Amino acid sequence: MSYDVVIVGAGPIGLFLACELRLQGVRTVVLERRTEIDPTLKAGAVAGRGADVLIRRGISELLGDQPTMADLMGGGKLGAESTQATTAKPGAPLVGHFAGLWILRGGSQPAGMPIIAGQQVLEAALEKHATELGADLRRGHALTGITQDDTGVSVAAEGPEGPYELRTGWLVGCDGGRSAVRKLTGFAFPGVDGVITGHQAIVEVDDPDFFPLGWHRTEHGMLARGPFPQRVLAVEFDGPPVDRSAPVTREELQASLRRLSGTEVTVTAVHSATRFTDNTRQAETYRVGRVLLAGDAAHVHPPFGGQGIALGLGDAANLGWKLAAEVSGWAPDGLLDTYTTERHPAAARVLHNTRAQVALLAPGPRVDALRDVFTALASTAEANRLLTDLMGDLDLRYDVAADHPLAGRYCPDLALTVSGTATSVAWLARGGRPLLLDLDDRPGVRHAVRPWAGRVEAVTARADGAPAAAVLVRPDGYVAWAGEDVGGLREACTRWFGAPRE
Ligand SMILES: Cc1cc2nc3c(=O)[nH]c(=O)nc-3n(C[C@H](O)[C@H](O)[C@H](O)COP(=O)(O)OP(=O)(O)OC[C@H]3O[C@@H](n4cnc5c(N)ncnc54)[C@H](O)[C@@H]3O)c2cc1C
Structure with missing residues (x-):
């Protein structure tokens, strides 16, 4: 077998x-048909648990200086529509928006602040990091065929020197919304068709003040200017695009801006443009034999609220260590299937909330009324908490068959002292290993995990206000077990990290 895992x-x-996968020593090749990073403007931020995923592997530090949400608000000039937003002072802790209504920090569980970084900045940092960790990234190589059997997957690819074949143990399709891996493997992808045509673009126009900054519903749809200079987001509700593959033209953008703004604005240059609709679809399962899906390949939804990357990072963080366990040979039975059972509901929730956002952005007097009621509700602390949880996946709780209040939840980033040195859960998580945090100096707890030495890293630490005597944290940051019952600890180690060594 030349590779353990091929990622498309x-x-x-x-x-x-x-x-x-490289953190766990898995031999990994990435096939990418593009010869360079896609320059099209797409994501501008990664929020909620997606930000935590990047922080806990130290990747947020590789992004360089980026603006904050407060910077993007432009000192309050953006004029978002919610009561909270208009009363929010510059520098208020905004964590995102729901259909253009700002959401303030204040979820039921702690989370990192959103990371404001363009998709290209993030991809460049990730590419460098993956390569430094030893991944074999092949640009200009497209997947063309897949054949799987009980022992592995044969992958047909087309590279600069022509067609060739690779043999691998596992194949993961991270090849976006129109995934060839999904189609070639025959994953069912049910969902709801789109009704909108949206454009996001960086344009030059003859009158830069043709429309106010911020998000605004109009007679025909929704138009937003900002927060980045020259950025427009235009959404019309007259049906999905006729040809989603055709290049976006200057004329098409100009016509949409004119219809939405009711002006005669002229687009003089287009620097970046993308077209989208609001079809929401999700693969029924994320695994067929030795082929898996992650990110947009597994689920598509409209971009409102900017949740796509965060959702996909959650998939990859969940899948990476489980797939590595399979490759290493110590995965307990059924571990890899928990990838679908844990991640499918998380994406279903995003599909659902983005459909709700489309409904709240539609034109017309009935939606005007609905939006007024929704805005009033969203301005209460309780509704703000619900929306923060929903948009950031903060209240997500996996079924880990343990009954402590922390079990199944994302482990908070506790400030720790280890051997007199200040550290934190986020810092200890960088290696991507399962962690047993012994927070009450209990030799029995440390002794209990010895049969998993090499798989589980035991750390004795002090934490002010420790939430439990000990906490077992999975590599994706979720708590597998917490408490003091060593029998339960051993069961959790066996359930997630395989049989104990003699
Ligand atoms: C207008 C817009 C705004 C958005 N804003 C945000 C935001 O603010 N925050 C956020 O989190 N998300 C946002 N998103 C969503 C985000 O861009 C996507 O969720 C994200 O790109 C998904 O990443 P991915 O790696 O799964 O897929 P992609 O980014 O689509 O990457 C797939 C890769 O696979 C390659 N590929 C495809 N087929 C093959 C093949 N046969 N062989 C080899 N390679 C192949 C492609 O070239 C591509 O590089 C936005 C999306 C849009 C359209």
């Missing part, structure tokens, strides 16, 4: 998965 697609999710 070097978008943010394929690249992050490559980093995760």
